[in-house]
Amino acid sequence: MTNNLVLSETDAKNGKKELVNRVSVKYLSAYFGENQVLKTVSMDIYDKKVLAIIGPSGCGKSTFIRCLNRMHEEVGGEYTGEIRLDDVDIKKYNSVVLRRKIGMVFQKPNPFPTMSVLDNVVAGLKLNGFKNKTKLKEIAESCLTKVALWDEVKDSLNKPGTSLSGGQQQRLCIARTIAVEPEVILMDEPASALDPKSTAKIEELIYELKKNYTIIIVTHNMQQATRVSDFTAFFYLGKLIENGKTKRLFTKPKEKQTEDYIAGRFG
Amino acid sequence: MKINNKQGWRKRKSNIAVFLAVLSAVLVLIPLFLILFYTVQKGISSINWDFFTQMPKPVGETGGGMANALVGSGILILIGSVMGIPVGVMSGIYLSEQNKGIMPHAIRFLVEVLNGVPSIVIGIIAYITFVIPMKSFSALSGGFALGVIMIPLITRTTEEMVRLVPSTVREASLGLGIPKWKTTLFVILPAAMKGLFTGIILSIARAAGETAPLLFTALGNRFWSTNLNEPISSITVFIYDYAKAPFDDWNRQAWAASLVLIVLVTTLNIIFRFVSRKRK
Numbered sequence: 001m002t003n004n005l006v007l008s009e010t011d012a013k014n015g016k017k018e019l020v021n022r023v024s025v026k027y028l029s030a031y032f033g034e035n036q037v038l039k040t041v042s043m044d045i046y047d048k049k050v051l052a053i054i055g056p057s058g059c060g061k062s063t064f065i066r067c068l069n070r071m072h073e074e075v076g077g078e079y080t081g082e083i084r085l086d087d088v089d090i091k092k093y094n095s096v097v098l099r100r101k102i103g104m105v106f107q108k109p110n111p112f113p114t115m116s117v118l119d120n121v122v123a124g125l126k127l128n129g130f131k132n133k134t135k136l137k138e139i140a141e142s143c144l145t146k147v148a149l150w151d152e153v154k155d156s157l158n159k160p161g162t163s164l165s166g167g168q169q170q171r172l173c174i175a176r177t178i179a180v181e182p183e184v185i186l187m188d189e190p191a192s193a194l195d196p197k198s199t200a201k202i203e204e205l206i207y208e209l210k211k212n213y214t215i216i217i218v219t220h221n222m223q224q225a226t227r228v229s230d231f232t233a234f235f236y237l238g239k240l241i242e243n244g245k246t247k248r249l250f251t252k253p254k255e256k257q258t259e260d261y262i263a264g265r266f267g
Numbered sequence: 268m269k270i271n272n273k274q275g276w277r278k279r280k281s282n283i284a285v286f287l288a289v290l291s292a293v294l295v296l297i298p299l300f301l302i303l304f305y306t307v308q309k310g311i312s313s314i315n316w317d318f319f320t321q322m323p324k325p326v327g328e329t330g331g332g333m334a335n336a337l338v339g340s341g342i343l344i345l346i347g348s349v350m351g352i353p354v355g356v357m358s359g360i361y362l363s364e365q366n367k368g369i370m371p372h373a374i375r376f377l378v379e380v381l382n383g384v385p386s387i388v389i390g391i392i393a394y395i396t397f398v399i400p401m402k403s404f405s406a407l408s409g410g411f412a413l414g415v416i417m418i419p420l421i422t423r424t425t426e427e428m429v430r431l432v433p434s435t436v437r438e439a440s441l442g443l444g445i446p447k448w449k450t451t452l453f454v455i456l457p458a459a460m461k462g463l464f465t466g467i468i469l470s471i472a473r474a475a476g477e478t479a480p481l482l483f484t485a486l487g488n489r490f491w492s493t494n495l496n497e498p499i500s501s502i503t504v505f506i507y508d509y510a511k512a513p514f515d516d517w518n519r520q521a522w523a524a525s526l527v528l529i530v531l532v533t534t535l536n537i538i539f540r541f542v543s544r545k546r547k
Contacts, residue, residue, distance in 0.1 A: 074441055076367075100444035110435040114457040124443035127453055173439070180443055 020047035022214045023068065023184060028081035030063050030072060037063045040081065041240045043233060045184075050206060050215045052229035052246065054222060056266065059235040061218045065186040068216070069102040070095045085184070100124070103182035107189045109169035111161030111176070117153050120161040120172055124180040143175040147205055167198025174205065178213070185209065187217040191224065203228050222262055226250055234258045306529060310522030318523055323489050329516045333524055335491050336505035339406070340475060342493065343485055343501055346410020347474050351417030352467055358418070359425020360451060375426075382419035389415050390480030398484060406492075406499035409485025416477060417470040424466025428459040465543045472535040476528065478503035502528050 023045040030038035038060045045051050053061045066072040067079050070090065083090045090098055111120045119126065121140040130136065140157075144150040149171045153164065161172055170190060177185060187206075191199040206215060206228045219225050225232050226246055233243035234257075242249060242258045253259040260266055317332050324331030358374065365371045390412050397408030432455050440450040456463075481487075486498035487508055493499075502524055509521035 069442065071438065071442060074438070096444050096446050098444075099442055103444075104438075104442035106435060106439060106442070108435055110433070110439040112436060112439065112454055112458070113432075114454075114460075123440070123454075124445060127440075127443075127445045127449050176439075176443065 019049070021045075022047040022086065024084045024087075025068075026082045026084075028064070028067060028079060028083060030060070030067055030077060030079040032077050037077075037238055038067070038079070039238045041235075043240060043243055045214065045216060046231065047214050048210055048212070049230040050210050050217060050228055051231045051233060052225035053216065053218045053233050053235060054220075054225050054261075055235035055241075056261070057220075060238040061235050062188050064235065065104075065188060065216055065218055068184070068186060069099050069104055071099075071104065100128075100180050101182055102184045102186060103177040103180060104186045105170070105174050105177055105188065105190045108193050109166055109173050111164075111169050111172050113160070113162050115161055116158045117161050117164065117172060118157040121175045121179050123176060128180075139179055140175075143179045144172075146178060146208070147171040147175040148201065149175060165198075167194050167201060170194060170198065170202060171205065174202075174209075178209070182213065184214045184216065187215065189218050189220060192220060199224070222250075234261060236261070303529070306522055306526045309519065310524075310526035313519045313523035314526065318520070322491060326514070331520075333500070333502070333505050333520070333527075335488065336500040336502050336524065337527075338491075338493065339485070339488070339500040340502045342406055342495075342499060343409050343413055343481070344471055344474055346407065346495070347413030347417055348467075348471065350411060350414030351421060351470065351474075354414075355418045355421025355466075355470070356425050356463060359422045360429055360456070362422065362426040363429035364451060378419045378422050381415070382423070385479075386412075386416055386477050387479035387482075390482065390484055393480060393484045401496070403496065404484060404486035404498040406485055406495045406497065409481045409499065409501070410495075412480035412484050413474040413477060416480065417474050420470040420473060421463075421466050424469070425459070425463055428462030428466065429455060431462065432458045461542055465539050468535050468539045468542070472532045472539070475535070476503065476532055478507055482507070502531075 021044050025041060025043045025045070028038055028041045029036060041060075041064065053064060055061050063072055063077070066075075066077075068083060068090070072079060073095070085093075085098070085101065093101075112123055115123060118137070118140050121143050122130070122136045125136060125139065141150060141154075144153060149168060152168060153172075156163070161169065164172060170193075174185075174190070191202045194202065203224065206217065209215060210230075217225075217228065229246045231243065232246040232249045234241045234249065234253075234255075236257055242253060242255045244254075249258065250262055253262060317330060319332055319337065320334050321330070321332035322334055358378070362371050362375055362378075393408045393412035393415070397411055398404055401408070436458060437450060437455060440454040441447065445454070481501055481504050485501055485504065487504040488498045488500045506521045506524045506528070509517040509524065512518065512521075
């Protein structure tokens with residue numbers, strides 16, 4: 001952590017931004033039983049940047065991010081290779097501890113059905129033994145403010161979380177994720193179930209969040225990738241075909257397959 | 268014209284089929300109405316305040332009630348619930364959460380088998396495991412038998428209801444760094460609560476109507492008893508004893524007790540309907 005701090009201070013002096021490696025993936029292969037879903041993927045993911053992962057359905061995008069918080073193993077999958085968070089193998093972490101550092105937002109908004117808006121936001125803290133009620137409420141307010149939902153829900157904090165609209169529910173889920181103060185946030189097509197207006201709000205939010213968090217977002221929508229991300233990785237049939245700065249990847253792709261995909265020739 | 272004739276025949280066939288279906292539906296209801304009619308007709312005259320508050324009178328005296336049987340049934344169901352609900356709910360959770368290996372499949376199959384075991388056989392098991400070692404019929408052994416009857420019902424409904432909770436909810440909780448056991452206990456289980464509740468009500472309704480397993484466990488008792496180590500009365504065994512007795516007054520009281528039992532079980536079923544409808 002001190003290293004990062006020194007780096008960012010020097011950045012400020014030099015007026016240019018150095019990339020800090022946050023997560024590094026080496027030779028990652030993921031399996032569901034006999035079926036190999038990811039084939040020796042290696043990649044670095046940088047601090048406080050947005051990485052978009054694009055590719056056609058079934059290319060292993062979701063599996064890739066689900067490996068990062070060990071959710072892949074939760075549903076019976078396995079992986080080989082190495083994933084390091086701040087240079088520590090994630091297998092050394094207890095998966096519960098790891099997931100507090102690497103949060104996740106899912107494709108469909110999934111607030112806890114039995115909890116109120118307020119309880120949804122602080123569920124992660126509350127269920128892990130955080131009891132101070134006034135403090136919880138403060139945290140809920142600040143998280144809901146960060147996701148630009150506070151003004152919309154401040155009068156209905158005690159209503160069920162599922163009573164909100166789809167877009168509000170997804171922002172509620174993001175608030176719930178940042179309430180446990182993760183360092184990295186994984187987003188698995190967070191806007192694909194939402195209407196254009198809500199999608200725009202989520203994208204704005206991602207732009208705000210990257211000031212404090214490292215974000216990895218899976219998306220089907222290439223326009224969205226260009227709008228929100230600094231880096232983009234293109235996956236095809238379980239392989240990482242190409243990754244790099246978003247602008248460069250979309251304007252001057254190095255690989256033929258990337259070019260064909262972003263030109264809409266397949267996918 | 269020919270076409271019209273054919274249409275007519277088709278219509279007639281359809282009408283006959285509909286008639287047979289309606290007839291069958293009515294036939295199904297006949298036994299139910301007979302039961303209700305007879306129990307009300309024969310039992311209603313003996314139902315009064317004393318019937319619920321008084322103890323059985325000695326042979327030869329008329330009147331009296333079944334206060335001890337009501338309380339006894341309550342105690343037996345309570346023992347059965349204390350035993351059956353935790354075991355049933357937890358095994359249901361296990362079956363819904365665990366899919367690896369042969370164990371869950373084996374357990375699921377065995378629970379099905381247990382559900383099919385005739386209740387009198389379960390009574391015999393309770394007899395040899397409790398009554399013989401304790402050298403006495405007891406409320407405890409009767410409650411044990413009822414608990415065993417309740418377990419498979421609760422296990423099955425719990426498993427189904429927990430499975431109905433979307434996997435996305437489970438993933439959301441795990442993704443927040445909430446440990447698996449807390450996820451199950453505080454996120455999944457509350458979401459399945461209404462379903463669990465209906466399963467428990469159904470199993471209580473079933474246990475309330477059981478007679479056979481109580482005959483040689485709780486035995487029945489003509490006196491007031493709340494001692495778990497002694498024989499205890501219950502509505503069903505009360506009916507059994509009074510129905511076969513050679514006294515008209517006792518026979519009438521058996522009808523009355525049957526009526527009480529039917530009302531009780533029907534009420535539980537109505538609560539079940541009400542709660543399960545509210546879920547939608």
